[in-house]
Amino acid sequence: MEHTSLLERVLRGIALTLVVIFFMFPIVWIFMMSFQTNETILRIPPQLVFKPTLANYTALITGKLTTAAGTLDIAFMRNLWNSVFLSVTSVAVALLLGVPAAYAFARHKFRGSEDIAFTLLSFRFAPALLVLLPLTLYFQKLGLANTYIGLIWVYQLICLPLILWIVRGYFEDIPADIEYAYRIAGHSWFATFRKIALPLAGPGIAAAGLLAFIFAWNNFVFALVLASADKQPVTVGALAFITSSGIQYGQISAAIVLSITPTLALALYAQRYLVEGLSLGAVKG
Numbered sequence: 348m349e350h351t352s353l354l355e356r357v358l359r360g361i362a363l364t365l366v367v368i369f370f371m372f373p374i375v376w377i378f379m380m381s382f383q384t385n386e387t388i389l390r391i392p393p394q395l396v397f398k399p400t401l402a403n404y405t406a407l408i409t410g411k412l413t414t415a416a417g418t419l420d421i422a423f424m425r426n427l428w429n430s431v432f433l434s435v436t437s438v439a440v441a442l443l444l445g446v447p448a449a450y451a452f453a454r455h456k457f458r459g460s461e462d463i464a465f466t467l468l469s470f471r472f473a474p475a476l477l478v479l480l481p482l483t484l485y486f487q488k489l490g491l492a493n494t495y496i497g498l499i500w501v502y503q504l505i506c507l508p509l510i511l512w513i514v515r516g517y518f519e520d521i522p523a524d525i526e527y528a529y530r531i532a533g534h535s536w537f538a539t540f541r542k543i544a545l546p547l548a549g550p551g552i553a554a555a556g557l558l559a560f561i562f563a564w565n566n567f568v569f570a571l572v573l574a575s576a577d578k579q580p581v582t583v584g585a586l587a588f589i590t591s592s593g594i595q596y597g598q599i600s601a602a603i604v605l606s607i608t609p610t611l612a613l614a615l616y617a618q619r620y621l622v623e624g625l626s627l628g629a630v631k632g
Contacts, residue, residue, distance in 0.1 A: 517551030
């Protein structure tokens with residue numbers, strides 16, 4: 348049994364503490380800024396002790412932003428709802444289409460399957476600006492510009508290739524003999540897919556869904572061009588805090604705190620199902 352000395356444990360603890368501080372400091376600093384006014388934030392040197400205020404969060408919730416130039420109407424809460432709706436719906440559609448497709452690519456090798464799979468993956472590699480102009484023209488002709496359906500459709504360029512390739516790898520790691528044995532027992536391929544393949548690939552599906560949600564949530568370019576203010580997500584809505592009287596750092600910080608809360612909550616919630624999926628895929632006995 349390997350034993351570590353007291354000095355090694357102390358040095359390891361110090362190193363881990365420094366790493367945590369390094370990565371958590373920006374988040375902690377933004378959280379502190381969300382309770383400060385612009386005057387306090389821009390003060391030099393910065394002050395760790397200050398009088399907190401809820402004015403930034405009040406402005407976001409009420410939609411009234413008070414600046415030196417006057418009171419502005421902002422739709423941050425609607426933008427936040429748009430982000431939740433677009434990301435959740437886009438990931439749900441991508442899972443509905445991508446998981447069966449990933450299973451088909453993993454289990455049924457056919458001519459041109461690798462070329463088709465790589466073509467789908469290339470959509471993820473393509474820069475957004477490369478497809479933005481033709482998409483804008485097509486959406487205007489089809490009547491999909493400035494619609495939730497159009498944004499959910501274009502978000503599949505982000506979510507679907509990611510889910511397809513991650514889940515495909517998990518399906519390929521599952522021994523095919525387990526599914527063959529279940530099929531020999533008289534069950535259909537759909538029952539095999541639903542009761543055998545899906546539970547065993549649960550960790551991959553959960554991880555792919557979480558990553559796709561984060562990428563969809565952080566998207567900026569598509570929503571900026573293809574949607575108006577009432578359909579735009581929070582990433583685009585944050586531009587409202589750059590006003591003629593200056594940048595509202597306090598409101599931006601509060602907006603960041605509110606915008607990362609759903610993704611953080613989802614990550615903590617999905618972690619439980621990741622562990623559960625791993626236990627379902629384990630060999631027992």
